[in-house]
Amino acid sequence: MKEICSFSLKELKNWMGENGENSFRAGQVFDWIYTKHALNFTDMSNVGKDLREKLAEQFSFPVLKLLKTQESEDLETIKFLWELPDQRRVESVLILSGDRRTVCVSCQVGCPARCAFCASGRQGLMRNLSPAEITEQVLHINHFLKEKGERVSHIVFMGMGEPLENYESVVKAIQIFHEPEGLNISQRRITVSTVGVVEGIHRLAKEELKVNLVLSLHAPNQHIRKKIIPYARKYPLEEVLMAMDEYTRLTKRDITYEYTLLAKINDHRKNAEELAKLLKDKQCTVNLIPYNPVEGLNLDRPKKETIENFRLILEDAGINTTWRYTKGKDIAAACGQLALQEAPTQNVAPEQSAAPSEKLALVNADLSQ
Numbered sequence: 356m357k358e359i360c361s362f363s364l365k366e367l368k369n370w371m372g373e374n375g376e377n378s379f380r381a382g383q384v385f386d387w388i389y390t391k392h393a394l395n396f397t398d399m400s401n402v403g404k405d406l407r408e409k410l411a412e413q414f415s416f417p418v419l420k421l422l423k424t425q426e427s428e429d430l431e432t433i434k435f436l437w438e439l440p441d442q443r444r445v446e447s448v449l450i451l452s453g454d455r456r457t458v459c460v461s462c463q464v465g466c467p468a469r470c471a472f473c474a475s476g477r478q479g480l481m482r483n484l485s486p487a488e489i490t491e492q493v494l495h496i497n498h499f500l501k502e503k504g505e506r507v508s509h510i511v512f513m514g515m516g517e518p519l520e521n522y523e524s525v526v527k528a529i530q531i532f533h534e535p536e537g538l539n540i541s542q543r544r545i546t547v548s549t550v551g552v553v554e555g556i557h558r559l560a561k562e563e564l565k566v567n568l569v570l571s572l573h574a575p576n577q578h579i580r581k582k583i584i585p586y587a588r589k590y591p592l593e594e595v596l597m598a599m600d601e602y603t604r605l606t607k608r609d610i611t612y613e614y615t616l617l618a619k620i621n622d623h624r625k626n627a628e629e630l631a632k633l634l635k636d637k638q639c640t641v642n643l644i645p646y647n648p649v650e651g652l653n654l655d656r657p658k659k660e661t662i663e664n665f666r667l668i669l670e671d672a673g674i675n676t677t678w679r680y681t682k683g684k685d686i687a688a689a690c691g692q693l694a695l696q697e698a699p700t701q702n703v704a705p706e707q708s709a710a711p712s713e714k715l716a717l718v719n720a721d722l723s724q
């Protein structure tokens with residue numbers, strides 16, 4: 356069966372034409388799904404019965420099943436656990452910050468990048484999510500917010516997975532999020548975070564998109580980066596930075612570099628000085644993320660004083676630097692902590708099935724943008 360939330364409006368119009376229907380029906384169906392919050396075809400009352408039956412026969416909707424929600428004590432972070440059609444599971448996080456309603460979406464089950472500080476990376480890639488499995492995360496959270504008279508305002512691809520390794524689905528989902536007849540979310544309010552997939556950055560720069568791009572940098576040089584991010588062996592730092600520069604040049608969007616501070620690994624004074632030199636003259640912001648401990652990983656968060664000194668060195672060098680207050684720590688939804696603590700065995704790679712309780716962490720969840 357096809358998934359209706361993987362279809363752009365244009366594709367749905369084409370489908371209507373190919374199936375002997377007037378193409379304006381596509382707009383009506385889109386409106387029911389994305390604006391009127393219908394969760395089945397039967398409720399689409401201004402769509403003819405025959406067409407509703409045809410849609411129900413040929414399309415699956417919805418594809419995500421909500422298993423659980425968890426709210427942080429401060430009520431500013433809500434974690435959603437979804438079951439996919441093959442019983443694998445992914446999570447999304449909703450951050451309530453002022454007027455912003457930001458959803459952090461997952462784009463893969465597991466992740467191929469295997470970053471050292473990320474339990475999700477340790478399990479490797481299970482599979483890519485389809486566009487519908489991505490768009491429905493936002494769609495259902497939008498539905499959830501509707502009851503409070505609110506809607507999703509920002510989307511960040513910072514959940515489980517490397518977005519540029521699931522390029523087609525991610526770009527399709529961005530187009531659907533942006534569709535004026537759909538969720539109508541400005542591309543400037545959509546952020547893609549990558550570990551540095553060079554060909555993906557070049558490709559994204561050439562799309563007709565204006566989304567924000569964030570690089571998970573985490574190191575001031577290739578030597579340290581290779582230790583933290585195995586993907587750095589494939590994509591040397593110099594090439595990644597050149598690709599990021601090209602993205603800025605072609606899209607006119609500023610770049611954010613994320614730097615997770617790991618005690619005694621990348622938090623020394625000389626690391627800050629080297630980072631300042633590396634990013635000098637770049638149109639960018641550095642987002643410092645003090646590491647949030649993940650069970651089973653032998654890594655520590657630096658002391659507050661160390662983090663503050665690191666920040667001052669960057670700021671003294673004229674680099675715009677942010678140090679984010681971490682939200683959702685008590686429900687393990689904070690950056691580096693977001694985890695499928697009740698991960699089913701289907702989510703676990705065969706060689707790891709002896710340890711099904713291992714957390715599948717979603718690192719990079721800097722959710723406050």
Ligand code: SF4
Nearest residue numbers: 466469470473476718
């Ligand atoms: S930090 Fe992000 S890119 Fe790295 S393994 Fe974890 S999910 Fe993948």
